[in-house]
Amino acid sequence: MGLRKLVDKIKPTFSEGGKLSFLASTFDAFETFLYVPNTTTKSGAHIRDCNDMKRTMSVVILALLPAFFFGCYWAGAQVDLTGFTAGWYGFVRILPMVAVSYIVGLGIEFAYAQIRKEEVNEGYLVTGLLIPMIMPISTPLWMVALGVAFAVIFGKEVFGGTGMNIFNPALTARVFVFFAFTPQMSGEKVWYSDWTMMGVTAEGIDAATGATALEQLSTTGEMKWSAMDAFLGFIPGSFGETSTLCILIGAAILLFTKVASWRTMFSVFAGGLALGYLFQWCGPEEWRNIPAYYHILVGGFALGAVFMATDPVTSAQTNTGKYIVGFMTGALAVLVRVVNPAYPEGMMLAILFMNALAPTIDYFVVEANIKRRKKLIKK
Amino acid sequence: MSNLKNLTGPLSANNPVIVQILGICSALAVTIKLEPAFVMGLSVMVVTAFANLVMSLLRNGIPSRIRIIVQLVVIAALVILVDQVLKAFVYDVSKQLSVYVGLIITNCIIMGRVEAYALGNKPWASFLDGIGNGLGYMAILVIVAFFRELFGSGCLFGIQVIPDSFYAAGYSNMGIMLFPPMALILVGVIIWVHRSFKKDLQEK
Numbered sequence: 001m002g003l004r005k006l007v008d009k010i011k012p013t014f015s016e017g018g019k020l021s022f023l024a025s026t027f028d029a030f031e032t033f034l035y036v037p038n039t040t041t042k043s044g045a046h047i048r049d050c051n052d053m054k055r056t057m058s059v060v061i062l063a064l065l066p067a068f069f070f071g072c073y074w075a076g077a078q079v080d081l082t083g084f085t086a087g088w089y090g091f092v093r094i095l096p097m098v099a100v101s102y103i104v105g106l107g108i109e110f111a112y113a114q115i116r117k118e119e120v121n122e123g124y125l126v127t128g129l130l131i132p133m134i135m136p137i138s139t140p141l142w143m144v145a146l147g148v149a150f151a152v153i154f155g156k157e158v159f160g161g162t163g164m165n166i167f168n169p170a171l172t173a174r175v176f177v178f179f180a181f182t183p184q185m186s187g188e189k190v191w192y193s194d195w196t197m198m199g200v201t202a203e204g205i206d207a208a209t210g211a212t213a214l215e216q217l218s219t220t221g222e223m224k225w226s227a228m229d230a231f232l233g234f235i236p237g238s239f240g241e242t243s244t245l246c247i248l249i250g251a252a253i254l255l256f257t258k259v260a261s262w263r264t265m266f267s268v269f270a271g272g273l274a275l276g277y278l279f280q281w282c283g284p285e286e287w288r289n290i291p292a293y294y295h296i297l298v299g300g301f302a303l304g305a306v307f308m309a310t311d312p313v314t315s316a317q318t319n320t321g322k323y324i325v326g327f328m329t330g331a332l333a334v335l336v337r338v339v340n341p342a343y344p345e346g347m348m349l350a351i352l353f354m355n356a357l358a359p360t361i362d363y364f365v366v367e368a369n370i371k372r373r374k375k376l377i378k379k
Numbered sequence: 380m381s382n383l384k385n386l387t388g389p390l391s392a393n394n395p396v397i398v399q400i401l402g403i404c405s406a407l408a409v410t411i412k413l414e415p416a417f418v419m420g421l422s423v424m425v426v427t428a429f430a431n432l433v434m435s436l437l438r439n440g441i442p443s444r445i446r447i448i449v450q451l452v453v454i455a456a457l458v459i460l461v462d463q464v465l466k467a468f469v470y471d472v473s474k475q476l477s478v479y480v481g482l483i484i485t486n487c488i489i490m491g492r493v494e495a496y497a498l499g500n501k502p503w504a505s506f507l508d509g510i511g512n513g514l515g516y517m518a519i520l521v522i523v524a525f526f527r528e529l530f531g532s533g534c535l536f537g538i539q540v541i542p543d544s545f546y547a548a549g550y551s552n553m554g555i556m557l558f559p560p561m562a563l564i565l566v567g568v569i570i571w572v573h574r575s576f577k578k579d580l581q582e583k
Contacts, residue, residue, distance in 0.1 A: 140549055154564065180555035 057125045059259045063250035064129055064307065070246040071239040075137055078192055078236070094239060097132040100141045104148045105131075112157050123162030123169070123313075124152070130170035130307060133240025134300060134348075135177065136184075136191050143181055147173035167355045168314045171304075171348050178348070186215070186344075191236035212236050213298040214337065214344040217290060223298070230297035241300040251306040260310035263322040268305035271330025272296055279338050287338050295334050304347040305330065314355040318365040325361055329354040385508040389515035391577070396519040397570045398580060401487040405479050406520055407562040413536050415475045416524035417517070422465065422480060424513020426457045427489050431497040431509035433457075438498050450493050451484070458483045488512055523565045531556030 075093055076086025105124045113120040131148060155172035156165045178185045191212060213235045216223045225235050233243025241247075254260035276292025295301055309315060309329050316325040329350050336346025343349065395401045402423070409419045433453050441449050462480045465473040473480065483489070492512050497505040528534055530553045533541040541550065555561050574580050 140551075142549075143551075176555065179558065180553040181551055182554050184551060 056259055057122045059257050060126045060254065060307070061129055063253040063259075064126070064133070064240070066246035066249045067240045067243055067303065068129070068133060070233055070243040071133060071137075074233060074242060075239065077234075093137065094132055096141055097135065097139070097144055097239075098129065100144050101131045101148050102128040104145045105152050108149060108152045108157070109161075112161065116161075118161070121162035123156075126307075127151070127169045127173075130240075131173050134170060134174050134238050134303065137239050138192065139177065139184060143177050143184065144173075146180070147177035150176040163313055165313060166359075167352055168308050168311050171308055171352055171355075174348055175352060191238070212344070217287075217294070217298070217337075217344070227291070227294065227297060230294070235298065237298075238300060241303040244297050244302045247302040247306050254306065254310070260306070261312070261315070261322055263319060264310045264315055264326040265305055267323045267326030268309045268330040269296060271327035271332075272301060272305070272334050273330070274327075275331040275334040275338075279334065283338055295337065299337070299345045300347040301330075301333060304333070304351050308351050309354070314358065316358045316362050316365075318362050318369075321358065321362045321365045324365075325354050325358050328357075382504055382507050385504055386511040386514075389508075389511040390518060391515075391573070392580075394515040394519065394573075395488045395491070395512050396516055397566065397573055399488075399491070401491060402516055403563075403566065405482065405486060406516075406523060406566060407559045409476055409479050410520055410524040410527055410562050411531065411557055412475070412528045412534075413521065413524045415472050416520040418465065418469060418472045419476060419479065420513065420517025420520045422461045423483055423486060423488065423516050424510060426454065426461055426483055427492055427513045427516075428506050428509030429457050430454050430489055430493055431505040432502055434493045434497040435500060435502040435505035446498065450490065454489055454493070455484050488516055519566070519569060522569060523562055526565055527556045527562060531561075 069087070072090030072094060073087040075090030076088070079089075081089050102124075105128050109124050110120055128148075131144065131151070135144060135147075151169045151173035155167050155169045156162065159165045213223045213225060213230060223230075223235075229235055231244050233246060235242050251260075251265060255262050255265070272295050273292050276295045279287050280290065280292050281288075296305075309326060316322045332350035332353060333346040336343055336349055340346070389395055392398070396403065396406055405419065405423075410416045430450070430453055434450060437449065437453075458481065461483070462473070465476070465480060492509060496508050500508070525535070528536075529540065533539055533546075533552050
């Protein structure tokens with residue numbers, strides 16, 4: 001335990017009265033990163049948890065890894081690489097984006113914590129990995145940095161930091177980049193890696209490109225991949241969203257450890273399916289032939305349902321509220337996909353919209369509960 | 380001395396947009412480009428100043444129960460004048476501003492200043508107060524429009540300022556700057572920066 005001793009030795013320097021006391025938050029962040037602290041989270045979003053927030057976040061990261069590694073493999077496989085090389089290519093390709101996301105995001109978080117003299121919050125650890133996973137792989141790094149900065153400052157710190165934010169920070173980053181740089185976030189080329197290295201040629205990239213399944217569905221009413229391809233993830237899309245299978249593995253981890261709420265997750269899928277069947281029955285002409293379960297397999301539906309709609313901070317807090325918010329998120333996502341031709345993908349907008357409504361729904365659920373109990377007293 | 384305060388007060392410490400939060404609607408609508416924002420600010424300044432002047436001159440002759448309708452007549456007449464002048468001399472900008480010139484009538488800043496200041500003060504002081512508030516409004520509009528036009532379309536006053544080599548290197552305009560929500564966020568940022576300098580304005 002040499003490291004523990006070292007940490008203990010330099011601790012006084014950063015504590016109050018020490019030479020580097022102005023860096024106390026930074027030191028604390030690294031210490032708790034290395035060792036489980038002897039205190040538990042006392043207030044904020046995770047008050048119901050016996051674990052501290054860093055441990056909770058680690059589980060979410062673990063759950064994200066299957067989809068992440070599949071994304072790496074698929075990024076390489078799309079440009080005609082095979083086996084391990086494909087995975088390595090994709091990993092090297094995505095690494096700068098992950099690095100930029102963490103450096104910019106954590107940089108701002110550390111700066112804020114330092115200015116406010118608070119502990120650095122761990123909330124960003126998950127967001128930082130999610131952001132590259134919900135972006136098209138060829139998004140320029142400076143756009144990622146800008147989106148991250150916007151999300152952390154205006155999505156989170158302005159409201160008071162982790163646990164106080166109204167909107168999911170990862171989606172705030174994406175929505176900013178999406179509306180700021182629409183051409184770079186949609187179309188045919190952006191879903192494919194544009195790096196020529198490890199034997200990848202420009203011609204190979206050009207040959208691979210094509211629109212996402214959702215863009216194809218909304219323009220032609222059919223897509224060229226089978227449902228199995230879509231389930232396994234062999235379709236174009238944002239880095240981490242393509243493989244429903246890998247996301248479901250993540251979902252299993254989250255549910256098994258009880259980190260995410262099964263109520264939200266279940267009702268998002270239920271809502272999506274319900275509206276999917278409705279549109280299959282009486283929707284616009286071109287959507288009638290599309291089976292409802294396609295909505296869950298393609299696009300960011302599964303990733304959003306498992307990792308973003310269940311965000312404990314921005315989702316509903318009451319159990320009934322979770323059912324309502326989840327169901328409406330899923331339904332809204334399919335509604336946007338089918339009815340609004342300008343946005344082939346509706347999951348992002350649906351989750352953000354329901355984030356905004358969640359506190360109101362919670363309020364009415366609580367009010368209803370109070371009313372019910374008052375009636376009981378009168379009897 | 381106090382007259383000078385009428386002129387400079389609304390620029391910062393008592394700014395109509397970022398302190399009193401008035402006239403936000405037009406501040407979001409006309410700030411996509413600098414030129415219309417500038418013209419809009421100028422128009423509001425002229426209307427505020429002369430509405431203040433006229434109402435201050437009339438203030439002792441108007442029964443208080445019909446004062447609102449008199450104010451409306453005066454302001455509406457001034458707005459029509461401004462509208463005609465804009466159409467005659469800067470037709471393109473007038474087109475871009477479209478209904479927002481007419482909607483100056485409903486701008487809370489004007490009615491607010493007439494009600495709160497001109498009806499109880501002398502003409503010259505009221506006139507300066509109008510100019511000051513118009514300038515304060517214009518300042519915010521120009522700041523917001525500066526960032527929106529620079530990052531949204533790479534231009535200032537319609538002239539491209541971001542060199543082509545930037546675009547060639549992968550730089551791209553931010554489409555989100557052209558949407559009104561971004562103007563609201565920018566106004567929020569201005570308020571944030573302003574309050575962090577003027578600590579006495581911070582709410583507890």
